[in-house]
Amino acid sequence: MRAVAVYPQSREVRIIDHPEPRLAQGSDVLARVLEVGICGTDREIARFEYGAPPPGDDHLVLGHESLTEVVEVGPEVRGLAPGDLAVPMVRRPCPVATCTPCRHGRADFCFTGEYEERGINRLHGYMTERIVDDARWFVRVPRTLRQLGVLVEPLTVAEKGIIQALETLRRFPWFAPEAVQRREHGVKAVVIGAGAVGLLGAMALRARGFEVWLWSLEPEGGPQASLVESFGARYRSTSGRPLADLALEIGRIGLIFEATGAAPVAFQAMPLLGPNGIFCLTGVPGRKGPIPIDAATIMKSLVLRNQLFLGTVNAGPDAFRAAVEDLGVFAEQWPHAIERVVSTRHALDEVPRALVEPPTGTKSVVRIG
Known part of the structure; x- marks a missing residue:
């Protein structure tokens, strides 16, 4: 499947053929990526200011703001089913046993800084066609927010x-x-x-x-x-x-x-x-x-x-739930305003160029699915 990746050693940004993900455990979710937002973090990683590939890889798949559609779930998954829309969270807990926030599911308050982040730090991101992750990192999005869900994060x-x-x-x-x-x-x-x-x-x-x-x-x-x-x-x-x-x-x-x-x-x-x-x-x-x-x-x-x-940066589950709820409020009270926040939509093939060109408009989004 296709993905947008950065290669820090050779300082390249390009479309690659990335391995298809598979369910590996009972709590996994396979999801089709519909849209991914482009933000300043993505542009800075594409300028090689920071960003780290997963251990053993020479590249990092970009993207941490996304909306997905569930394709398949493991037998232990509850609350998500094929066809559901969902937004995956970004940060994952550090491995340090004494880090109280991470042990309580709040990696956004991590003490150690040893956390991982999808599309930013040691974990591949969402700027690809399909992803697999544990169900606990997904927040369900109502189907009525299909056009706005990419703004959750x-x-x-x-x-x-x-x-x-x-x-x-x-x-x-x-x-x-x-x-x-x-x-x-x-x-x-x-x-x-x-x-x-x-x-x-x-x-x-x-x-x-x-x-x-x-x-x-x-x-x-x-x-x-x-x-x-x-x-x-x-x-x-x-x-x-x-x-x-x-x-x-x-x-x-x-x-x-x-x-x-x-x-x-x-x-x-x-x-x-x-x-x-x-x-x-x-x-x-x-x-x-x-x-x-x-x-x-x-x-x-x-x-x-x-x-x-x-x-404030990289939020926890409470903020993700609040964002989903608020997008529903915005869509009901100010539909024309919230629809104008996304100013540009790109095809996947256009992303390497879009990352290095000066941004235009308010929010650029990659349409994948």
Whole structure:
């Protein structure tokens, strides 16, 4: 079967003939890959900045954002059947017996860093025609989300951060659980960046009752601004005003959700976070030189204003389930907005070129099945 693979030693990206997978144990699932998302991680691996093939292999099959259709299940599998749609998770537990998160099924909080990741680190990915994995790594997706299911991951990145943010907000006695349930708490959130993670994060925040402003490069009045405003958020352009001016317009900012991976932008935004606020980082900066920061002011604000900074990446089962549920909400409430997040669909043969060319649009997807 065909697959897209990188060869780190020869620095090649090409279509290969990959061995067909087979069920090897009773808990295995054989699935046909329908679609795979392309993200910044895939592009960085294709530039050979990181990424490790499985032991003994000279190549790594790419792809960690996918939607699949179940073809066959082992005799021990429950809750999945042939014909079901499912999204496979990415990270696998490390082998260290003392790593409590991994032993509790939460490799996304791994202590050791010895985990494996499909399509990234020591495990082949999903940019191929069929895969086999243990049933516990699959999350079922309703058939009604066939056109959107490929967005489950990366939406999980935002979901994980929002889950942690809400847990933190619940520590306040005035942050009533019933207000969260009714989506009426009114906490003000700023999302920085209008890429796929930023847009999906903004939608997830809106669905949970946050007042949302999205700040990004595209001009106000353009297509991206129209998309943002269509699901009830407010769009502001970096060319129109600095973020400090936006903070004056908004008032007290309870949550800043960073989705750019640009360290200078993130650190410029930190002083604008309000008292008791949460700053959620989702981007991973590239290998660039150091930037100057006012560390004393940041530290002072953290201490005196009871602020929390957290990072989110590679989510666990709870975030995957939340992403599936939220995509259903988005499809019902803002169908035209969520459908516009996927901007380009490629055939498998087009992927090697697409990985090295500058990305266009919001989200590129590979159509396989």
